[in-house]
Amino acid sequence: MTTRARVLEALGEVHDPELDEPITSLRFVTSCEVTPGGDVDVLLRLPTPQCAPNFAYLMAADARDAVRRLPGVRRVGVRLEDHYTGREINDALARGEGFAGAFPGETDDDRLGSLRELFRRKALVARQARLCEAMLARGETPEQVTAHRVADLPDGRDTRRCLELRADLGIAHDRRAPAFVLPGGDPVAAGELGRWLRSARLVRTSLDVNGGICRSLLEIRHDLAPDPEEVAP
Amino acid sequence: MYTHNGDRFFVVDGHVHFWDASPENWVPGQEQYAKGWIECFHAYMGLAPEETHWPIEKFQKYSEEDFVKDVFEDGYVDFAIFQSTYLREWYRDGFNTLEANEKLVEKYPDRLIANGRFDPREGDAGMRQLEEDAKRYGLKGVKLYTAEWYQGSRGWSLKDAESQRFLEKCQELGITNIHVHKGPTIWPLDKDAFDVSDVDHVATNFPELNFVVEHVGLPRIEDFCFMATQEPNVYAGLAVAIGGLMHARPRFFAKVMGELLFWVGEDKMLFASDYAIWEPKWQVEGFVDWTYPPGDEFSDYPPLDVAGKKKILGLNAAKLYGIDVPEELRLPDEAGTPAAQEDAQLVSDQA
Numbered sequence: 001m002t003t004r005a006r007v008l009e010a011l012g013e014v015h016d017p018e019l020d021e022p023i024t025s026l027r028f029v030t031s032c033e034v035t036p037g038g039d040v041d042v043l044l045r046l047p048t049p050q051c052a053p054n055f056a057y058l059m060a061a062d063a064r065d066a067v068r069r070l071p072g073v074r075r076v077g078v079r080l081e082d083h084y085t086g087r088e089i090n091d092a093l094a095r096g097e098g099f100a101g102a103f104p105g106e107t108d109d110d111r112l113g114s115l116r117e118l119f120r121r122k123a124l125v126a127r128q129a130r131l132c133e134a135m136l137a138r139g140e141t142p143e144q145v146t147a148h149r150v151a152d153l154p155d156g157r158d159t160r161r162c163l164e165l166r167a168d169l170g171i172a173h174d175r176r177a178p179a180f181v182l183p184g185g186d187p188v189a190a191g192e193l194g195r196w197l198r199s200a201r202l203v204r205t206s207l208d209v210n211g212g213i214c215r216s217l218l219e220i221r222h223d224l225a226p227d228p229e230e231v232a233p
Numbered sequence: 234m235y236t237h238n239g240d241r242f243f244v245v246d247g248h249v250h251f252w253d254a255s256p257e258n259w260v261p262g263q264e265q266y267a268k269g270w271i272e273c274f275h276a277y278m279g280l281a282p283e284e285t286h287w288p289i290e291k292f293q294k295y296s297e298e299d300f301v302k303d304v305f306e307d308g309y310v311d312f313a314i315f316q317s318t319y320l321r322e323w324y325r326d327g328f329n330t331l332e333a334n335e336k337l338v339e340k341y342p343d344r345l346i347a348n349g350r351f352d353p354r355e356g357d358a359g360m361r362q363l364e365e366d367a368k369r370y371g372l373k374g375v376k377l378y379t380a381e382w383y384q385g386s387r388g389w390s391l392k393d394a395e396s397q398r399f400l401e402k403c404q405e406l407g408i409t410n411i412h413v414h415k416g417p418t419i420w421p422l423d424k425d426a427f428d429v430s431d432v433d434h435v436a437t438n439f440p441e442l443n444f445v446v447e448h449v450g451l452p453r454i455e456d457f458c459f460m461a462t463q464e465p466n467v468y469a470g471l472a473v474a475i476g477g478l479m480h481a482r483p484r485f486f487a488k489v490m491g492e493l494l495f496w497v498g499e500d501k502m503l504f505a506s507d508y509a510i511w512e513p514k515w516q517v518e519g520f521v522d523w524t525y526p527p528g529d530e531f532s533d534y535p536p537l538d539v540a541g542k543k544k545i546l547g548l549n550a551a552k553l554y555g556i557d558v559p560e561e562l563r564l565p566d567e568a569g570t571p572a573a574q575e576d577a578q579l580v581s582d583q584a
Contacts, residue, residue, distance in 0.1 A: 216280055
């Protein structure tokens with residue numbers, strides 16, 4: 001595998017924290033150049049110049065960190081193009097500073113930790129909604145669904161991502177841990193599954209709709225061919 | 234008024250603009266922001282059917298004739314409500330100020346209402362201005378932007394003590410409709426600009442005021458729904474939900490409608506076109522025609538019939554603004570209650 005292919009693969013693991021989708025499938029990576037010596041330059045674009053700077057910063061910083069971890073990579077430059085706070089964010093990234101470095105005196109949350117955690121919990125709820133719905137659609141009862149362990153979850157993106165998010169959030173995710181958990185980590189009880197799913201589906205819808213609007217605006221702004229994918233992968 | 238299959242709909246458009254974003258109005262030194270802002274709005278227009286798109290030059294500044302034709306003549310709108318937006322940092326005379334909107338209201342007093350604004354950080358001077366505006370224009374509503382920057386402050390909360398003073402003043406002045414912008418913002422922030430918990434707080438403390446959450450809290454529609462279902466005086470402003478999704482992402486639009494009908498209910502949803510981002514004509518026609526697409530994923534959402542569409546398109550807003558609806562366009566009175574109060578209780582316990 002070439003270094004460039006490994007860089008792109010690593011970027012595919014970087015998620016938009018708000019949408020919980022890889023920045024590659026969202027088409028946020030404009031270009032990725034790798035020199036024979038291992039210098040990497042990544043250019044990122046967002047759906048609008050006014051996309052929230054905190055999430056924009058997180059994606060750019062995560063992309064930089066993901067590429068930096070790769071063997072064979074020497075220098076990493078990540079730049080955000082055509083954003084109204086692009087200069088502040090790009091300069092802070094180049095200096096190796098956090099969000100507070102981009103906007104000195106305007107925020108105390110250098111790593112945006114609490115914002116990131118809030119959206120990880122939402123993402124976990126939304127991913128679980130899809131797994132749970134699929135089980136109910138197959139005819140399983142609420143008792144059967146809530147009795148499942150992590151080991152019973154199907155192989156696939158949703159399961160993999162759920163377990164990553166649980167690890168990030170400090171929620172048990174070993175094979176014997178409950179398959180479906182509340183945002184705080186407690187297992188979902190059979191008697192409350194219907195109501196839990198009702199609210200989880202709403203969170204799922206919210207993420208899907210935001211992703212849909214972002215995709216549409218990006219297509220319009222950059223004159224891209226329509227992305228037929230209405231539902232997130 | 235819109236007539237379709239023999240049904241007649243009284244239309245109140247709860248969110249329209251008459252802006253000037255032409256280069257002549259850009260603040261020197263801030264051109265890139267003024268230009269970027271209106272271009273961003275223009276991209277949103279791209280979510281509408283292609284035949285309704287405008288060139289950027291017209292979009293930057295459209296005429297009074299355009300407004301009258303698009304909203305009243307072609308758009309079926311009986312009554313439209315201006316939500317004033319200042320943005321004076323970027324636009325010399327403001328983007329669309331109360332004063333500018335009032336000039337049009339003077340010409341069409343029986344078709345237009347202009348809402349004012351306040352910012353609690355302006356203190357006593359802001360309070361006097363609000364009183365003057367209320368007296369001069371007979372304000373029935375205000376539009377608030379809690380995420381706006383002001384003299385070193387990075388936004389404000391409806392929960393702040395000073396905000397409560399302004400809300401008390403609103404109550405005293407008969408300004409009963411408090412529209413709160415919970416949606417995309419334009420300044421760097423160290424908190425989530427879409428947080429609706431402050432609306433929750435004041436809705437409980439001011440039961441006589443109505444709180445309309447604009448853009449239904451998109452992109453945080455879940456937080457909005459969990460909150461709105463517990464507060465009888467919180468309403469869903471549908472600007473962007475219809476314009477941004479109904480044509481571009483119809484299946485997502487159906488889910489958003491289904492969720493809103495379940496959690497908030499048809500008595501508390503308000504149509505709005507967000508003109509000139511989108512023309513009302515295709516939105517009114519499409520909404521009256523709208524039904525869930527086939528598919529199991531929509532099967533347990535509440536249905537929406539002609540009476541429900543009449544409420545959302547105009548009757549709900551007419552009630553909030555005291556707009557007189559012709560007898561033959563009304564529905565028999567019925568009490569409105571939040572759709573899913575019990576469920577929301579459970580959700581807020583868990584979240």
